[in-house]
Amino acid sequence: MLAISELPESPQADDWAFVFSGRNTITTSRSAPGTPWRVADVTEEWPVEMSSAVPVGYWQGKGAWAFSVPETDLNPMEHMAGNLYSLLGRVDDSLFHAQGRAYQLLHWIDTHRHCGRCGDATSVVESGRAVLCESCSLRVYPRVSPCVIVLVSRGDQMLLAAAAGFQKRFYSTLAGFMEPGETCEQAVIREVREEVGIEVGNVRYFASQPWPFPSQVMLGFFAEWQSGEIKLDPNEIEDADWFDVGAMPPTPPMASISGQLISLFMERAAS
Ligand SMILES: [Zn+2]
Structure with a gap:
């Protein structure tokens, strides 16, 4: 199951990785839709920065992280893009909740790159739990x-x-x-x-x-x-x-x- 608690600073090679491109979950074409990656496989596949990994929590006892990759970096022979909604009822609830949380966090960060009060750029702080505007100190947490x-x-x-x-x-x-x-x-x-x-x-x-x-x-x-x-x-x-x-x-x-x-x-x- 998904346990929402604080992760170490950076991902371990065998931690889970939930990969999204825009609204789509990305799975290797060798796995069933919705299957998470291992962090090591993601870093082999794409030039992702570990600092961009968003902490999701623990899934099945292991750390889980969300990654976003640009659509231009996808290879249709290797990577399967699927709508998150299509996983509902097709994967077990705990995997759906983990995928859903990963997507919500990426979506939240993507839509809070600038401060809603003063317009300056924000940065992700508190191990991914908040975005902060250094200029006016506005701190925003994920909204549900x-x-x-x-x-x-x-x-x-x-x-x-x-x-x-x-x-x-x-x-x-x-x-x-x-x-x-x-x-x-x-x-x-x-x-x-x-x-x-x-x-x-x-x-x-x-x-x-x-x-x-x-x-x-x-x-x-x-x-x-x-x-x-x-x-x-x-x-x-x-x-x-x-x-x-x-x-x-x-x-x-x-x-x-x-x-x-x-x-x-x-x-x-x-x-
Ligand atoms: Zn601000």
């Missing part, structure tokens, strides 16, 4: 954006929605970013009201999941319909409806928290 995701039920039916903008239509639980100043429960009630125009109550927490696309944490809830009929926000939702357990549309995979909310509701409805 909480999102609520909710299965709304009405008796034995559940409310699922197809998001706008996806080529292949599938139905999922409703989700949205939390606003500053609100509780999770308030966010659930507001998001459901905004997206489908109904009122819900009895909001109950279920579970959470890191969602590195690029830096969310999904907070899963169940809630119950109280009043109102479905009225879509066409900017966000293409279609939404109440579904019976026996007549389900295509839904997200079990590896996602939406898939787990749906599956648990179906189990309870069947029992």
Whole structure:
């Protein structure tokens, strides 16, 4: 499993290395997608500076580091580029969490090269845990954006929605970013009201999941319909409806928290 704790100053040759190029995970074409490298293999493959290695933590008891390589340094015969999302459910959770954390840290550093207050260049400090602006002393830590995701039920039916903008239509639980100043429960009630125009109550927490696309944490809830009929926000939702357990549309995979909310509701409805 992934243990988030401080690593020594620099990587060891047999430590794990999670390699990314932009948004893609990079794997040697001899391994299964998502398989991490060893640091020694990365240094053999690319002229990477050890000082650019970003500490991820410990994975399966060994140090793990994130590396970023430019797309121009990839060889299509040797290096397989894959979307991080495509690993969800295909590799075990602990590997997905480690890959996801590596990606989030690289993405955070990449988008904080300059100070948000004075605009000067920043540097990575505290063994990779913060970026610092020397000019104005602003220190920024990685940000995680909480999102609520909710299965709304009405008796034995559940409310699922197809998001706008996806080529292949599938139905999922409703989700949205939390606003500053609100509780999770308030966010659930507001998001459901905004997206489908109904009122819900009895909001109950279920579970959470890191969602590195690029830096969310999904907070899963169940809630119950109280009043109102479905009225879509066409900017966000293409279609939404109440579904019976026996007549389900295509839904997200079990590896996602939406898939787990749906599956648990179906189990309870069947029992
Ligand atoms: Zn500054």
